[in-house]
Amino acid sequence: MKVLTKNTDYAIRALLALAAKKGSYMSAKSIAIEHDIPYQFLRRLLQEMIRHNLIVSKEGVRGGFMMQKDPDEITVTQLIEIFQGKVQVSECMFRKQICGNRANCVLRHEIMRIESVVQSEFEKVTIGKLLRDLEAANQVNPTAATIS
């Protein structure tokens, strides 16, 4: 069971790159090269993130993408929802005859409880937090390349 798929993974990397270059535009090409992300694939992900107002773009020469939303406001939960759909454990595990009373179904409650736990765990992880963690790690271990 793989929780994060490539698109979410790539989106996180791209956002970290943009967050590090906050205020200036960065082309899809340079992000792709820097983070080993398939170029055309990345471009689609970036456009999707524009639609969700996470980033903005500028067309033409010296154009590119720039952070729009505060990195501390972008959670992994949001990114999962954008690229993999809403986190849900199971639609409805048992057929109606068994769970006559869907609203009060204990099984359903159990499922929903887990759903909210999973969601809230991923909500704790923001792009801002990841970036700070990364920068701290690079100070401790300066031989590693920086993200920008």
Added chain:
Amino acid sequence: MKVLTKNTDYAIRALLALAAKKGSYMSAKSIAIEHDIPYQFLRRLLQEMIRHNLIVSKEGVRGGFMMQKDPDEITVTQLIEIFQGKVQVSECMFRKQICGNRANCVLRHEIMRIESVVQSEFEKVTIGKLLRDLEAANQVNPTAATIS
């Protein structure tokens, strides 16, 4: 993002049926009909569960499947691992140049922390617990069919 796939879902239902009929054999056919599970699909799941010593089978007329392992010892985490592979958030999100020190990588730590939270949440849910919850619900709401 769908956490439980059909095979895990069906396996849970089948185990609940067998747990309720503890001590006697139940055919794949009757489980399939009772729980609206595609018959041949279910048979493969049952065989997989035999291989993992969760259940046992008896061949021939009046044969079938019977609970082997204590239902309280069967967790949803185990079933996810059997049918969907081990829960893992992300193999390794960033390339080596960035995470020069893989063992101490903060991002990796974050990922592993979430992995263990997800796993432990599903570990709290056992077949035994689900069955008791279900029986309790049916007492409160006796118009619903029983699981057995």
Added chain:
DNA sequence: CTTAACTGATACTATATTGATATCAATTAA
């Protein structure tokens, strides 16, 4: 005012995973 570096939009292909079905041999209770 032309050109090259860009994004916007979308169509397409390949591969893997998930979900489901089919077949036939072996076993066994009646």
Added chain:
DNA sequence: TTAATTGATATCAATATAGTATCAGTTAAG
């Protein structure tokens, strides 16, 4: 002997994931 069953596989269909290609439109810079 027969019908109800499991064991073991093979096959297929649908969907999701991953990646590629193309072309039109925009714009900074020479």
